[in-house]
Amino acid sequence: MCGIVGAVSGRNIVPVLVQGLQRLEYRGYDSCGVAVNAHGLQRARTTSRVADLLAHVRDDQIEGSTGIAHTRWATHGAPAVHNAHPHFSHGPGADAETGRPGRVALVHNGIIENHEALRAALQAKGYVFASQTDTEVIVHLIDSHYDGDLFEAVKTSVKQLHGAYAIAAICRNEPQRVVGARAGSPLILGVGQDGGENFLASDAMALAGVTDQIVYLEEGDVVDIQPGKYWIVDRAHKPVTRTVRTVHAHSGAAELGPYRHYMQKEIFEQPRAIADTLEGVQGIVPELFDGVGVDGAPGAAAWRVFKEIDRVLILACGTSYYSGCTAKYWLEGIAKIPTQVEIASEYRYRDSVPDPKTLVVTISQSGETADTLAALRHARSLGMEQTLTICNVATSAMVRECKLAYITRAGVEIGVASTKAFTTQLAGLFLLTLALAQAKDRLGDADEARYLKEMRHLPVALQSVLALEPQIISWSEDFARKENALFLGRGLHYPIALEGALKLKEVTYIHAEAYAAGELKHGPLALVTSEMPVVTVAPNDALLEKLKSNLQEVRARGGVLYVLADGDTRIENSEGVHVIRMPEHYGALSPLLHVVPLQLLAYHTACARGTDVDKPRNLAKSVTVE
Known part of the structure; x- marks a missing residue:
């Protein structure tokens, strides 16, 4: 949800920077700031709205032809001015408490996984930290490598960063230069229409009305912008030329960029969406789930709620329901809490046994899903007041009506077939699992550290899965x-098979069903022919050998298998068996990786069949009627 704007020009660029932030306000934020390089570094920051930032800028008479600006949603450090961007470097001997600027200023989106090690090394060199953010290690790192050339300092520094980032930096010693870099988080270059100015931004919407000439920077790119010129190097730091596209941005959500459809764009945004959803998660604490409270009252303390409850009831519809089904395996297997998952539209119309010690969890992308809201209200009417939502819209009815909330950061999702909303829901539900396990004293330090490390690695792992797209396209030609x-799936991958079938149905109109693989012989095997492709999710887990037996049952009936297999499963390509090997085995978090090829399969099959991918017939994005 964070936003970046940067610019070099021959005019006062501050109004353009602030306007860019205003265009990004739809993302949500709790602080914002701007810094310029004019006779030294100057900045203004606030935890209020961008309008308040503009007032600070005017009062302090901050002007300059080179600058950077940022909107931040705080999770890594409290929403306080000292944690707001832009950050200044404070080299050896500096006193960060005075706020005196160093020589480098920086804004950043993303997560730096190795920030703790970098922080310790920089502190040993005498760098002074003024915030709790991971961002501040980047600005100090660049300062430590600076030797008269900001572009070279950034190139050297990004080699040491692990995680996801989009950055823009300026240096006091080079007043007509902004340097940016990206890996796992989006960053674009805006080419000035008059030839005398250039821009950086996290979203084309930020530059609407300023320039429509946009370069979409690729993974690992570092870019140097100066008045009237720019240059880009790739991840190997070799000079490259990127295509300049004409983009008429009306909203960030409406900008397709290089993609054919929003569904494809949103599939490929998942590494960034997961990184944003997990931004700042250092230790799993139940307070992450404190919400605004019912009717706007302060959120109930999650520690107290989590300690008191002894069961979980999940209410959701469609794709969100399948995320809840996946979470059931986590909640019972890791947190040891009995969990029931209900289709929201069914729950309110049947007699159930209420339990006031149940945590009622709703899951919704929009937070306005009518059936889920009705089910939530029904549960509360039965005396179950401990409520929590996993939702993508912080201002939605679902968030307002639940005591606790975890807001995913998928960003606006336009495609009707949910993709990035689903994987961010899974990330939020896994965090909930760990938080409940922690509150119940069922999560050891070693396990917590391992799970957190695996979660921080998810954006990188997802990028590797997306690289399988050419192989998926080959499958789609058959489908x-x-x-x-x-x-077919087993265990916690059975809901992923359900989600894969749903995606195929939604956008291709192919009739698709999903089953727990062990159920084959109890009926579905009767459907298997050479004309019925069978997609199987095959991670290397405790059920692998059982799953292999199910695959043999399909082959014996002439069925054709399409298998998503972990590399060490020893499932090989052969006649009637098509195998795509996943890049790595990911344990409990494997569902977040295995679902992505299924999304791509549905997307590319729909393209091959010529359907309306983003607006499939008879479906709507947000179901706000029963």
């Missing part, structure tokens, strides 16, 4: 000629 398909 485009079919009218029926089966999806």
Whole structure:
């Protein structure tokens, strides 16, 4: 949800920077700031709205032709001015408490996984830290490598960063230069239309009305912008030329960039979406789930709620329901809490046994899903007042009506077939699992550290999975000629098979069903023919050998298998068996990786069949009627 704007020009660029932040306000934020390089570094920061920032800028007469600006949603450090961007470097001997500027200023989106090690090394060199953010290690790191050339200092510094980032930096000694870099978080270059100015931004919407000439920087790019010129190097630091596209941005959500459809764009945004959702998560504490409270009252203390409850009831619809089904395996396997998952539209119309010690969890992308809201209200009417939502819209009814909340950071999702909203829901539900386990004293330090490390690695792992797209396209050519398909999974991958079948149905109109693989012989095997492709999710887990037996049952009936297999499963390509190997085995978090190829399969099959990918027939994005 963070936003970046940067610019070099021959005019006072501050109004453009502030306007860019205003265009990014839809993302949500709790602090914002701007810094300029004019006779030294100057900045203004606030935890209020951008309008308040503009007042500070005017009062302090901050003007300059080179600058950077930022909106921040705080999770890594409290929403306080000292944690707001831009950050200044404070080299050896500096007193950060005085606020005197160093020579480098920086804004950053993303997560730096190795920030603790970098912080310790920089502190040993005498750097003074004024915030709790991971961002501040980047600005100090650049300062430590600075030797008269900001571009070279940034190139050297990014080699040491692990995680996801989009950055823009300025240096006091080079007043007509902004340097940016990206890996895992988006950053674009805006080419000035008059030739005398250039821009950086996290979203084309920020530059609407300023320039429509946009360069989408690629993974690992470092960019140097100066008045009338710019240059880019790739991840190997070799000079490259990127295509300049004409983009008429009306909103950040409406900008397709280089993608054919929003669904494809949103699939490929998942590394960034997961990174944003997990931004600042250092230790799993239940307070992450404190919400605004019912009717706007202060959120109930999650520690107290989590300690008191002894069961979980999950209410959701569609894709969100499948995320809840996946979470059931985590909640019972890791947190040891009995969990029931209900289709929201069914729950309110049947007699159930209420339990006031149940945590009612709703899951919704929009937070306005009518059936889920109705189910939530029904549960509360039965005396179950301990409520929590996993939601993508902080201002939604679901968030307002639940005591506790975890806001995912998928960003605006336009495609009707949910993709990035689903994986961010899974990330939020896994955090909930760990928080409940922690509150119940069922999570050891070693396990917590391992899970957190695996979660921080998710954006990188997802990038590797997305690289399988060419192989998925080959599968889609076969699927485009079919009218029926089966999806199989076992254990916590059974809900992922359900989600894969749903995606195929939604956008291709192919009839698809999903089953727990062990159920094959109890009926579905009767459907298997050479014209019924069978997609199987095959991680290397405790159920692998059982799953292999199920695959043999399919082959014995002439069925054709399409298997997503971990590399060490020893499932090989052969006649009637098509295998795509996943880049790595990911244990409990494997569902977040295995679902992505299924999303790509549905997308590319829909493209091959010529359907309306983003607006499939008879469906709507947000179901606000029962």
